[in-house]
Amino acid sequence: MSTEHEMVRQLSQAGYRVTRARRAVIRALLDDDGYSTPAQIHARARSHDPGVGLVSVYRTLDLLSSLRLARRIHTEDGCHGYASASRGHRHHLLCRRCGAAVEFEGCDLSPLLRRVESETGYAVEEHLLELVGLCPACR
Amino acid sequence: MSTEHEMVRQLSQAGYRVTRARRAVIRALLDDDGYSTPAQIHARARSHDPGVGLVSVYRTLDLLSSLRLARRIHTEDGCHGYASASRGHRHHLLCRRCGAAVEFEGCDLSPLLRRVESETGYAVEEHLLELVGLCPACR
DNA sequence: TTGTGTGCAAAATCTTTGCACTTCG
DNA sequence: CGAAGTGCAAAGATTTTGCACACAA
Numbered sequence: 001m002s003t004e005h006e007m008v009r010q011l012s013q014a015g016y017r018v019t020r021a022r023r024a025v026i027r028a029l030l031d032d033d034g035y036s037t038p039a040q041i042h043a044r045a046r047s048h049d050p051g052v053g054l055v056s057v058y059r060t061l062d063l064l065s066s067l068r069l070a071r072r073i074h075t076e077d078g079c080h081g082y083a084s085a086s087r088g089h090r091h092h093l094l095c096r097r098c099g100a101a102v103e104f105e106g107c108d109l110s111p112l113l114r115r116v117e118s119e120t121g122y123a124v125e126e127h128l129l130e131l132v133g134l135c136p137a138c139r
Numbered sequence: 140m141s142t143e144h145e146m147v148r149q150l151s152q153a154g155y156r157v158t159r160a161r162r163a164v165i166r167a168l169l170d171d172d173g174y175s176t177p178a179q180i181h182a183r184a185r186s187h188d189p190g191v192g193l194v195s196v197y198r199t200l201d202l203l204s205s206l207r208l209a210r211r212i213h214t215e216d217g218c219h220g221y222a223s224a225s226r227g228h229r230h231h232l233l234c235r236r237c238g239a240a241v242e243f244e245g246c247d248l249s250p251l252l253r254r255v256e257s258e259t260g261y262a263v264e265e266h267l268l269e270l271v272g273l274c275p276a277c278r
Numbered sequence: 279t280t281g282t283g284t285g286c287a288a289a290a291t292c293t294t295t296g297c298a299c300t301t302c303g
Numbered sequence: 304c305g306a307a308g309t310g311c312a313a314a315g316a317t318t319t320t321g322c323a324c325a326c327a328a
Contacts, residue, residue, distance in 0.1 A: 079218030
């Protein structure tokens, strides 16, 4: 999980402006240690900065995703979640009850990938992996 | 990949009626060896049975997903795809260029799961895994 | 100062629901 | 026959776009 400062730095380093709206969305993302819908993020962003529009939330989430500072979360009931993310190759582990999200790394899929590649003839380039379960508090 | 006959049998075995609309959706799913949006599936379903409504496509896809005869496909640009699926624990490998989808099985994640569980305290119950790459034809 | 980014309102999508009519079993 | 399922139209929800204005750098 990144800090606000780091995320802001990454934004500006990538040549994007650090605006009020973007700051508010970043704070909203970090406020919650789970994943949230754009609408929920918008609500929290407004508590930091009441003028933020929903449109900017969408645009900022897209931007942060492209910079890998946020990640899209896929759930069974619609796919409208985002969670803050660290740089590098990470995946999320989600609590199905309270929505808490933690990151983990070190998914070693190479044996699987090699096998699937040779079985199918595909060239595998990326993968989507999410784990779902119960967090310690919800158990 | 299941055949139409198998899918129909599963449907009826589970206590659901085998209707024209459901048959058309099943055929539409099997027509294409990739994943498709509800709208695309609707278009193909209509070629089998012009009277099928989009609503029935949505309802049938939900039903088939719950029976594990179809699976929701998650893509970066929206998450609105479905592909036919075999019963049992399988995952999909998708071609990012043409959308072809093949299933594979035997994802051995247990070492990873055990590690993540002990690191996080979560009880992992399920996982979402999708591979994306280029199919033989698109390479 | 200047062009990137914003908010608003409206448009475009996508998905679900209510309801009378069909149809499968 | 009777309940499950359907199609239509309309409602609801979600996401995108156009555009004048604001404000980071």
